Amino acid sequence: MNTIQSNQHNINQYLFDWLDVLSVQQHSQNTIEAYHRDVQSFLHYxxxxxxxxxxxxxxxxxxxxxxxxxxxxxxxxxxxxxxxxIRQFMQWLQNQGVHDNAQIQDFKIKRQPRPLPGMLSPENIQQLLDQPVPSTEKQQWLWARDKAMLELLYSSGLRLHELVELKLNDIAWSEQLIRVTGKGNKTRVIPFGQKADQALKLWLTVRLQKPVDHHFVFISQNGQQISDRQVQNRVKQQAQRAGLSADLHPHLLRHCFASHLLSASGDLRAVQEMLGHSDLSTTQVYTHLDFEHLAKIYDQSHPRAKKT
Structure with missing residues (x-):
């Protein structure tokens, strides 16, 4: 084996050993695959x-x-x-005694400002969620399910996949809490509101009309667990039915949940916990959405802002 082949073999072995460590640490498969691609590209270079x-x-x-x-x-x-x-991989190599260059661990690139997500007003949300019940039996079944999904997405700020994977035993009715498993297999408990409680209970009475052999809360018309794509399509259809021009999708309802809750409470840490963000800076994007509200508070409260 020549020097180049030996180098290639050693690099690949280091990479696979590191990925095995990530797997043991219960990183999601998507995260591991992304890390694999990014680090392998650098090692190939x-x-x-x-x-x-x-x-x-x-x-x-x-x-x-x-x-x-x-x-x-x-x-x-x-x-x-x-x-x-790359930084995480190089840190692991340093821990293994293979590499020792602390400058790489500290190297950062200046982040560009995050684009602010599009937003619906609370009035728009009410327009979406308080639509009249359809007239046909089939559409009534769909609306009972869709309304429960919409209420829960907005009431608790769930990610799309968290909604799809929700099971009956994840709901604590007396406390109005749900348990979800988010990114990195991290479990969190989130409250849901009275409107979501009512919509969920109505949907579950309708759900019983179809025989199912699983415990997922939301099902398609054939009784199977609903898919991510089906939820996305139904959210768009209900937005169109409500007369909203926004290109509505489940993640936008999560944005609305965070922004409206932060605007009313001002508690960034609590919003971080409910969203399941490991980094507070991820949640801070929502503070920019409430600039008008913050400016109003400043004008009312800051001693140097008051007009004499």
Whole structure:
């Protein structure tokens, strides 16, 4: 085996050992696959440049990212994602005694401002959720289910997949709490409101009309667990029925939940917990959405803002 082949073998073995560690730590399969792609791309670049993994320096990482921008048209977001994976891998190599360059662990790229998500007003939400019951029996069945899904998406800020995977034993009716498993297999408990409680109870009486052999809360018309795509389509259809022009999707209802709750409470930490964000900076995007409200509070409260 020549030197290049030996280097390739060693690099691949380090990568697979690290991915095994991530799997044991119960990272999601999607996360592991993304990390695999990002780190493998960097290691392939090092191999082409004949850079031994133990000799990688900060300048090599900078050149790699420049190469990706120039040759692959990477966005700032793509660079941030890849850099996060590479830093974690290099940190693991350092823990294994393979590499020792603390500069790489501290290297960061300035983030571009996040685009603010589109938003519906509370009046728009009311327009969506308080639609009249349809006249036909089939549409009444669909509306009972769709209304329960919409109420829960907005009431508790669920991710789409968290809604789809919700099971009957995840609902604590007396406390009005639900248990969901989010990103990284992290479980959290979230309250749901009175309107969602009513809609869920009505839907479950309708759900009993179809024989099912599973415990998922939301089902399709054939009795099977509803899919992500079906929920997306139904949310769009109900938005059109309500006369809303917004391109409504489940994640937008999660944004509305966060923004409206933050505007009313001002408790960023509580909103972070309910959304299941591990990083507070992820939640802070919603503070920008309430600029008008914050400006009003400032004008009313700050001693240097009051007019004499």
């Amino acid at each position: 090092c191999l082409e440049q004949q850079i031994q993994i133990q000799d990688v320096e900060l300048s090599d990482l900078r050149q790699y990212l420049s190469y990706c921008v120039e040759q692959k048209n990477w966005s700032n977001q793509s660079m941030q994602r890849a850099l996060s994976a």
